[in-house]
Amino acid sequence: MYSDKRDKHNDDVIAGRNAVYEALKSGRPVDSVLIAKGNTGGPVGRIVSLCREKGVTIKDVSPAKLDALCAGLNHQGVAAIAAAHEYSTVEDILKRAEKKKEPPFIIIADEINDPHNLGAIIRTAEAAGAHGIIIPKRGAVGLTAAVGKASCGALEYMPVARVSNLVSTVEELKKMNIWIYGAEMSGQPYYQTDFSGACALVIGSEGFGISRLLREKCDFLVSLPMRGKIESLNASVAAGILMYEIVRRRESALK
Known part of the structure; x- marks a missing residue:
């Protein structure tokens, strides 16, 4: 189980499959979800489905970019950028x-x-x-x-x-x-x-x-x-x- 940990320099980053899934599931405002290219396993598929259901943007990125963004956190190929505020229409x-x-x-x-x-x-x-x-x-x-x-x-x-x-x-x-x-x-x-x-x-x-x-x-x-x-x-x-x-x-x- 991975908790909603964030790097002190990137306090809007949520790292790890479970943390991202729970953030989406709870209705927390999420700007986008970043998934490492080629990472399409079962848990990731569940995240993708939830993103589509909620209209959250999905971005395919390199593992290196995720490593840099998460600054040492175990992201498991998935990270989310939390939104500072809910979007309007x-x-x-x-x-x-x-x-x-x-x-x-x-x-x-x-x-x-x-x-x-x-x-x-x-x-x-x-x-x-x-x-x-x-x-x-x-x-x-x-x-x-x-x-x-x-x-x-x-x-x-x-x-x-x-x-x-x-x-x-x-x-x-x-x-x-x-x-x-x-x-x-x-x-x-x-x-x-x-x-x-x-x-x-x-x-x-x-x-x-x-x-x-x-x-x-x-x-x-x-x-x-x-x-x-x-x-x-x-x-x-x-x-x-x-x-x-x-x-x-x-x-x-x-x-």
Whole structure:
């Protein structure tokens, strides 16, 4: 029997088959389950089935990666990353806007991998009055302990929904008359853009920006003027500037 032990440097890591299974079974928020490639035995199959039942992301990783993540703990080829907070749904986010009698104001984080960036985006979104954040299940950081810490408590108040397909989610939002704005270097200057209605702001990954398919679904592409020698801003900094421009436009429209 393996208990729910965690490394002091990775307090969101749960190592060992039994520990992971019991965490899932108890309903504890789990961001993802990592399974060593080729490790598909009976107990692992039970974990995989439970993950699918609960909608938890499964990642196949190398044994070496698990060794590094678990830092000496006997992981038995299985580990889980505990979520710092439960995920919401897109419907929860829309209901929040409806309850406040406000046009939806949503942030879509496309493949943000740095937990400090996602945490900072969550913090700014909460301060700016956004109704929620949408992130993808794969190719991005989830609600890990590091994200929670970087949000400085904002994660307790900001709904974060995790979806399987951002493109199809955006298509559904557009059907609800929510305008989609993508932060993109080739877009029009943000200060020439009217953000006053229902909107979703798409922020791309740190290295590659918005993915091609998602970019094609945006109604507008907006950019920040870069007057210096550096070509781009940190994703969370760019998100913060654009979020508060949305706040300014929305408040101006009410006057």
